[in-house]
Amino acid sequence: MFFDRLRERIDTIDSVVCVGLDPDPGRLPDHLRDHELPRWAFNRRIIDATHEHAAAYKPNAAFYEDSKGWRALIETIAYAHGKDVPVVLDAKRADIGNTARQYATLLDDADAITANPYMGRDSVEPFLSRADKGVFLLCRTSNTGGTDLQALELAGGETVYERVATLADEWNEHDNVGLVVGATAPEELEALRSRVPALPFLVPGVGAQGGDAQAAVEFGLADGAGLVNSSRGIIFAGEGEAFADAAGNAAKRLKRRLNQHR
Numbered sequence: 692m693f694f695d696r697l698r699e700r701i702d703t704i705d706s707v708v709c710v711g712l713d714p715d716p717g718r719l720p721d722h723l724r725d726h727e728l729p730r731w732a733f734n735r736r737i738i739d740a741t742h743e744h745a746a747a748y749k750p751n752a753a754f755y756e757d758s759k760g761w762r763a764l765i766e767t768i769a770y771a772h773g774k775d776v777p778v779v780l781d782a783k784r785a786d787i788g789n790t791a792r793q794y795a796t797l798l799d800d801a802d803a804i805t806a807n808p809y810m811g812r813d814s815v816e817p818f819l820s821r822a823d824k825g826v827f828l829l830c831r832t833s834n835t836g837g838t839d840l841q842a843l844e845l846a847g848g849e850t851v852y853e854r855v856a857t858l859a860d861e862w863n864e865h866d867n868v869g870l871v872v873g874a875t876a877p878e879e880l881e882a883l884r885s886r887v888p889a890l891p892f893l894v895p896g897v898g899a900q901g902g903d904a905q906a907a908v909e910f911g912l913a914d915g916a917g918l919v920n921s922s923r924g925i926i927f928a929g930e931g932e933a934f935a936d937a938a939g940n941a942a943k944r945l946k947r948r949l950n951q952h953r
């Protein structure tokens with residue numbers, strides 16, 4: 692079960708830090724650019740430097756969606772597993788049945804995935820039914836437009852994101868469902884924690900987006916499981932030859948900061 696494994700990892704390394712692996716090609720250090728797979732070369736060094744602080748890695752699929760990118764992603768996932776760190780693929784997928792079933796094969800490599808619940812249960816069922824894998828459903832996202840649709844009130848006064856949370860709880864037949872809730876929305880984090888006490892959250896938005904790290908930890912965890920993600924704030928903490936050391940230090944600092952609130 693994904694969340695049991697995640698709890699074990701969190702306990703072992705005393706960290707809820709999720710390191711986002713978003714190797715923006717425009718920001719890779721110059722000395723890695725001639726590598727056959729520069730994103731993989733970058734990620735390998737980041738993993739070497741951060742794994743002892745990483746409860747999980749979260750590669751965002753957007754940074755790998757080209758022929759060399761997928762090779763870099765597969766190498767990255769295997770390398771993270773070699774360090775005993777689970778991988779959440781931030782893919783935000785869902786679709787009609789046969790397409791969703793195909794998307795769900797992404798879970799053959801990754802340990803968990805982010806999925807978009809807005810097409811309804813059937814569109815995420817192929818992920819949910821992988822009982823051994825985790826599924827984080829987008830609920831209240833961290834971006835400024837996260838309220839445009841998600842905060843709309845339904846008949847009865849419930850918001851769309853609250854309804855998503857309730858549905859996610861109902862769909863959690865295999866104890867493998869979590870929610871994506873942004874650290875930029877601390878009040879919503881608190882309210883959602885009360886609404887769905889059993890669902891672990893994946894909380895992006897600390898670091899580069901300036902979200903609330905304390906709220907992320909206080910409300911993100913369910914029975915010890917949950918993740919607080921930082922991507923650019925860790926992987927691009929430094930530049931040039933020393934980029935990996937800077938990433939390791941940034942991950943360690945974030946771990947300590949988050950642990951003050953656990």
Ligand SMILES: O=c1ccn([C@@H]2O[C@H](COP(=O)(O)O)[C@@H](O)[C@H]2O)c(=O)[nH]1
Pocket residue numbers: 711713751781831832833834871872873895896897898899900920921922923924
């Ligand atoms: O609501 C959401 C959902 C996903 N993300 C993703 O998380 C990381 C955040 O990167 P930072 O560099 O730490 O800002 C990135 O992959 C986003 O696509 C999110 O930010 N908010």
